[in-house]
Amino acid sequence: DSGVTQTPKHLITATGQRVTLRCSPRSGDLSVYWYQQSLDQGLQFLIQYYNGEERAKGNILERFSAQQFPDLHSELNLSSLELGDSALYFCASSRLAGGPVDEQFFGPGTRLTVL
Amino acid sequence: AQKVTQAQTEISVVEKEDVTLDCVYETRDTTYYLFWYKQPPSGELVFLIRRNSFDEQNEISGRYSWNFQKSTSSFNFTITASQVVDSAVYFCALSEAGSNDYKLSFGAGTTVTVRA
Numbered sequence: 400d401s402g403v404t405q406t407p408k409h410l411i412t413a414t415g416q417r418v419t420l421r422c423s424p425r426s427g428d429l430s431v432y433w434y435q436q437s438l439d440q441g442l443q444f445l446i447q448y449y450n451g452e453e454r455a456k457g458n459i460l461e462r463f464s465a466q467q468f469p470d471l472h473s474e475l476n477l478s479s480l481e482l483g484d485s486a487l488y489f490c491a492s493s494r495l496a497g498g499p500v501d502e503q504f505f506g507p508g509t510r511l512t513v514l
Numbered sequence: 515a516q517k518v519t520q521a522q523t524e525i526s527v528v529e530k531e532d533v534t535l536d537c538v539y540e541t542r543d544t545t546y547y548l549f550w551y552k553q554p555p556s557g558e559l560v561f562l563i564r565r566n567s568f569d570e571q572n573e574i575s576g577r578y579s580w581n582f583q584k585s586t587s588s589f590n591f592t593i594t595a596s597q598v599v600d601s602a603v604y605f606c607a608l609s610e611a612g613s614n615d616y617k618l619s620f621g622a623g624t625t626v627t628v629r630a
């Protein structure tokens with residue numbers, strides 16, 4: 400158990416809908432990262448938040464947004480869902496903003512299925 | 515451009531065989547970090563090892579060993595005397611210090627199946 404929690408574990412929804420994925424980092428960790436694992440794109444970095452602020456952006460679609468709250472939990476919002484958004488979404492957390500010894504610990508993932 | 519290449523899509527071995535997973539990376543940074551993660555059928559990502567670009571020493575941890583060669587930009591992973599529980603998808607990943615975000619760039623993964 401990495402100490403990172405993600406809810407829900409599974410989510411099934413329809414095209415065009417909007418969903419919110421939630422991540423609670425390990426106690427004391429300030430950074431949260433979101434990754435998407437799909438059959439087409441593999442595992443790819445979406446976005447990082449550090450202490451409430453956006454720190455880095457990867458291949459995140461405009462239909463997707465994220466935020467990190469004062470209690471450091473993070474939410475990933477996916478809107479106007481398409482079939483291709485079906486994937487496993489991982490959250491990871493690290494102690495600092497990133498760096499040589501700032502290991503990322505991964506949560507169990509949320510499996511999103513868009514029908 | 516793909517920064518991490520895992521050319522082997524799938525490897526199938528019989529228990530007790532050794533299996534080596536290849537990882538080739540591409541970066542212009544002089545400071546970078548390489549990782550291996552394991553993703554068992556249950557789906558979670560399990561951290562196995564982190565290596566920085568200045569440490570080319572090979573590492574052994576139980577049945578796992580890693581061979582880092584900067585000259586060939588490779589960071590290969592060997593499982594010795596494989597077991598059925600080693601069946602998983604293994605990902606190699608790169609984090610570049612120059613990007614200042616330390617995000618992980620993953621390879622496509624290699625699926626290892628160990629048959630009893």
